[in-house]
Amino acid sequence: MTPNRYINYFLIIVLITLVIYFGRKVYREIFPGDYPMVTPTAESKFIFGENEIIVKLSATTKNGNIIVYTYGPDGNFYGMLKPIKDLSITIRKGDNADFMVQVYGREIGETSFMKKMDRYIRKVGMYDLLIEAVEKKWNYGVQNCLYPICTRCTDGCKSVVSTSNLPLVMSVMDNGEIKPVFRKGRCPRCGKCIIWCPSGVIQKEKQPWEK
């Protein structure tokens, strides 16, 4: 072998290395975002009075409204959207439920809204229902997620994930609240649910160093 040949081999190797180095694709994650996280509802304390129920909250919500819910004799979820004032909510006699959700264990069935435009289709008194819920030990409380009034997170998820098996589903919690639940393995971390959630319930998961 002549020295020229070595030089040629060396140059070829250097050339290939340079082509690979400059021609390589920069590695990018398809969805470089963070996993979503569901924030817990504020703590609540129900004070039952003669004609009204006062709910004391430990914190307010992003839009100043919260859902007060209770389960009914039919096992369904009844709720109403209430404004928060000075970290408290007042439920009076004559306050009617805004919606009803059919619940089967942790699964959710059909939703019906009680009020259309300015009239009620069906009147369900929340005060009486809450009193009955306390007596019969049904679940009741407050939830910061505005489901079923708002379904922005599931809509956003559907617009990104094409399969019917979504990474984000609404599920019934142990205390009766309805909240979004994520399956991390399937979540593409697109961040749409975080951006679209109007009540700020879904947020970016905090990394260990951010906590």
Add this chain to the structure above:
Amino acid sequence: MKKINIFLFTAIVFYLGFIGARAFFSGYPFSLICYNCKSCDSICVIGIDPQGFMAASVADDPDIYIYVTNYRIYAGEAEKLDPDMIIQCNDKKIKVSAALNEGLISRDTEIITYKMKAKDAAKVCIECAACERVCPVKLPILDVIKGLKNPGREKSL
């Protein structure tokens, strides 16, 4: 007769042109194609008539009154927002300031609204986008709401 026809035709053209121009100036020219089908009205849980937002865009006037028939708010806050807001009180539709002056309610009473300014309705809207979902012509209603809420903001792409 011919002169009257020409005058009427010109007047109509000017009127329609004026409406179109106002809609363009508002920045939401698509609001012209809302044909008030009321699909969005019946879906809004807090009783907002989103067609009102479209009307506000067409008129380029955020102060027009629109229906918000199921929003619970404290009277004090409602008065602060707009004293002329119309509320539902004892099956009567009355201005919040009048109801307070007549002693029908106190500032701590939770009331249900009936009509409020488009810009105030945008503030109380929870942005669930139910109206957008049911709109048969897929109007970006949420964009109009966000525009009314924060005037001068950059529009989302």
